[in-house]
Amino acid sequence: MQSCIDCHTKETPSIVAEWKRSKHSTSMVSCLMCHGVQHTSAKDVDKAGTVKPELCIMCHEPQGIQFAAGKHAMAWKAVQTLKEAHWQPMAFIEGIKGCDSCHKIGFKSEKEIHELRTEGAGFGIASCDVCHTRHSFSVEEARQPQTCRVCHRGFDQPLWEMYASSKHGIRHALKREGALPENTLTPTCQDCHMQAGDHGVKTAWGFLAVRMPMPEDKEWAAAQTTIMQALGMLDPKGKPTPRYQRIKELDLARLTKEDWQKERDRMKKTCLECHPPVFVDRLFENADRMVMESDILLAKAIRIVSGLYKDNIVAKPWNYPYSFPDFFAVHDARTPIEQKLYLMFLKHRMSAFQGAFHTNPDYALWYGLFELRVDLAEISALDKQLRASAKKRK
Ligand code: HEC
Ligand code: HEC
Ligand code: HEC
Ligand code: HEC
Ligand code: HEC
Numbered sequence: 001m002q003s004c005i006d007c008h009t010k011e012t013p014s015i016v017a018e019w020k021r022s023k024h025s026t027s028m029v030s031c032l033m034c035h036g037v038q039h040t041s042a043k044d045v046d047k048a049g050t051v052k053p054e055l056c057i058m059c060h061e062p063q064g065i066q067f068a069a070g071k072h073a074m075a076w077k078a079v080q081t082l083k084e085a086h087w088q089p090m091a092f093i094e095g096i097k098g099c100d101s102c103h104k105i106g107f108k109s110e111k112e113i114h115e116l117r118t119e120g121a122g123f124g125i126a127s128c129d130v131c132h133t134r135h136s137f138s139v140e141e142a143r144q145p146q147t148c149r150v151c152h153r154g155f156d157q158p159l160w161e162m163y164a165s166s167k168h169g170i171r172h173a174l175k176r177e178g179a180l181p182e183n184t185l186t187p188t189c190q191d192c193h194m195q196a197g198d199h200g201v202k203t204a205w206g207f208l209a210v211r212m213p214m215p216e217d218k219e220w221a222a223a224q225t226t227i228m229q230a231l232g233m234l235d236p237k238g239k240p241t242p243r244y245q246r247i248k249e250l251d252l253a254r255l256t257k258e259d260w261q262k263e264r265d266r267m268k269k270t271c272l273e274c275h276p277p278v279f280v281d282r283l284f285e286n287a288d289r290m291v292m293e294s295d296i297l298l299a300k301a302i303r304i305v306s307g308l309y310k311d312n313i314v315a316k317p318w319n320y321p322y323s324f325p326d327f328f329a330v331h332d333a334r335t336p337i338e339q340k341l342y343l344m345f346l347k348h349r350m351s352a353f354q355g356a357f358h359t360n361p362d363y364a365l366w367y368g369l370f371e372l373r374v375d376l377a378e379i380s381a382l383d384k385q386l387r388a389s390a391k392k393r394k
């Protein structure tokens with residue numbers, strides 16, 4: 001039998017070259033350790049073994065345990081479980097252009113792997129290689145903030161953009177360019193989110209920026225309740241729904257005080273490595289207030305749209321369970337007022353609070369809070385127009 005490497009040096013020379021650069025090549029982790037021995041020629045390529053994260057974890061247990069406890073392990077399940085986000089045609093969701101290209105990260109069942117290989121993108125099962133790119137599987141590459149940029153960027157989470165133009169990111173860039181020395185202090189995404197190499201990424205507020213128990217401030221608590229109603233987590237009476245249960249299972253939000261505080265404390269510890277406690281406490285206080293300010297504006301807008309559904313002025317889509325907009329069905333928005341509301345939720349509120357936490361006042365204020373105010377003014381004006389023309393029709 002011709003060896004894997006002999007034949008692949010001809011067939012896929014760049015893969016062999018990358019593998020030769022990896023620590024695996026010098027540690028006896030050869031092709032067949034990951035792909036098996038079933039495939040031996042060009043005729044039986046379909047027999048080559050699929051690499052799952054479970055395989056990497058067999059040899060890298062500590063990272064595996066951490067990874068399993070974090071949010072990345074859930075990314076795949078989140079899009080599979082929240083079918084509401086899937087009202088759109090599947091062709092858009094599957095494959096390289098859709099949700100999978102970012103959400104492929106995480107554990108999958110044998111059935112899902114089979115489907116991905118035969119009908120879906122056909123790649124991206126191993127998960128660990130989103131940061132340790134095959135076949136060099138490098139630690140150095142995974143340590144660069146650009147690694148996270150592939151997914152954490154753009155429309156609803158411009159985290160790379162915020163970081164790159166923040167004090168921290170700019171200093172990092174200057175260091176990379178050689179303008180500042182190698183030992184220049186400045187944190188990367190990994191320093192803050194993967195402290196001491198911890199693979200279990202998770203934050204206090206998460207992506208949705210809702211939590212339990214409710215904040216003490218009454219107006220803020222009312223706003224968070226309204227937002228959770230639009231997320232379908234609470235019913236119109238404020239009682240948890242079946243979706244609340246699913247969100248809990250997927251760990252989409254921290255739903256106990258301890259859970260939330262644990263992540264907050266972990267994060268603060270990182271800042272304290274370089275900044276004094278007074279500075280850090282005030283920063284987090286301010287950023288939490290930015291969540292509050294944004295919530296109050298968004299909640300007002302939700303109540304307006306909800307009122308239009310209740311009064312039958314805008315038809316409530318059939319698939320929304322309550323007289324509330326359903327933020328998980330973003331792609332369904334039909335009328336300009338609903339579309340505005342989704343922008344508020346998915347773009348401007350995200351910018352406001354993500355910018356505040358990523359020390360980027362430009363995103364927090366101009367792309368965030370300011371836009372939210374403009375949105376609310378426009379939604380209020382549209383509400384008046386819609387109600388006036390409904391009256392005329394009667
Ligand atoms: C005689 C040549 C030959 C030998 C020996 C060989 N391969 Fe391949 N292998 C190929 C060819 C040709 C392809 C298809 C490449 C392409 O898509 O262009 C392939 C594809 C693959 C793939 C990709 C499968 C997929 O689903 O796309 C993997 C993984 C792989 N080989 C691993 C191995 C391993 C591991 C061994 C040793 C046990 C091995 N190969 C031995 C020729 C060979
Ligand atoms: C540490 C595990 C590991 C080792 C060692 C390894 N591979 Fe892979 N290989 C992977 C992963 C992970 C993928 C991506 C699979 C996916 O996305 O479904 C992959 C994919 C491939 C592919 C498909 C083309 C591509 O890049 O998507 C080929 C061909 C391949 N490997 C050949 C080899 C050959 C030849 C060797 C030895 C020189 C080798 N592999 C060693 C993990 C490994
Ligand atoms: C058969 C065991 C085995 C498997 C399977 C395996 N590795 Fe490794 N891996 C090793 C060994 C051994 C080393 C070298 C350890 C060292 O030198 O400290 C290593 C090193 C690494 C490193 C550190 C590289 C560096 O530059 O320091 C990373 C990252 C890594 N592996 C990721 C992966 C990923 C991702 C997978 C799955 C696609 C995987 N490994 C599968 C055994 C394995
Ligand atoms: C392949 C795409 C991809 C890459 C690359 C990636 N992530 Fe993620 N990340 C995701 C997805 C998808 C989620 C959401 C998972 C979920 O909520 O189910 C996520 C979640 C997170 C979370 C949890 C946020 C929360 O809700 O609390 C943090 C923190 C995070 N990633 C940081 C990073 C860092 C740091 C890097 C780079 C070292 C990185 N990610 C690289 C796709 C990626
Ligand atoms: C460019 C990469 C990318 C694409 C494409 C993408 N997502 Fe995401 N998505 C992410 C990241 C990264 C997160 C995590 C953000 C965070 O936790 O702050 C996320 C979070 C989510 C969450 C919330 C998870 C949580 O923990 O709150 C859901 C649900 C979701 N995405 C669904 C989808 C659906 C459905 C699609 C396709 C229509 C999609 N995503 C397309 C990268 C992407």
Ligand code: HEC
Nearest residue numbers: 053056057060063064067127128131139142143190196197
């Ligand atoms: C979100 C990006 C990301 C993902 C996904 C990821 N890693 Fe890592 N990994 C890193 C970073 C960053 C480091 C370097 C940590 C440090 O600086 O100590 C690292 C380090 C490692 C190391 C080297 C540890 C050491 O001390 O030398 C191994 C081994 C490893 N990862 C394996 C894995 C395995 C296995 C998976 C999948 C279960 C995985 N990684 C998924 C980013 C990632």
Ligand code: HEC
Nearest residue numbers: 148152159160163187188189192203204205206207354357
């Ligand atoms: C200086 C530390 C720091 C750096 C650097 C940093 N973050 Fe964050 N990140 C935070 C803090 C603080 C939060 C909010 C934590 C909380 O909820 O209490 C956060 C929240 C997040 C979240 C979850 C909520 C959201 O905004 O969607 C993700 C995902 C995330 N960061 C990814 C990244 C990525 C990717 C990078 C690099 C491009 C990065 N972060 C750089 C500190 C940092």
Ligand code: HEC
Nearest residue numbers: 167168185186187191192267270271272273274275283359
């Ligand atoms: C590895 C060290 C390091 C870590 C960790 C770190 N920072 Fe920084 N930070 C710096 C440096 C250095 C500066 C630039 C100092 C300056 O602006 O005078 C800076 C600047 C800042 C600034 C801008 C201050 C100004 O004067 O404009 C803010 C805000 C900030 N950091 C917040 C945080 C927060 C919040 C965390 C934790 C989530 C954190 N930093 C973690 C090193 C760090």
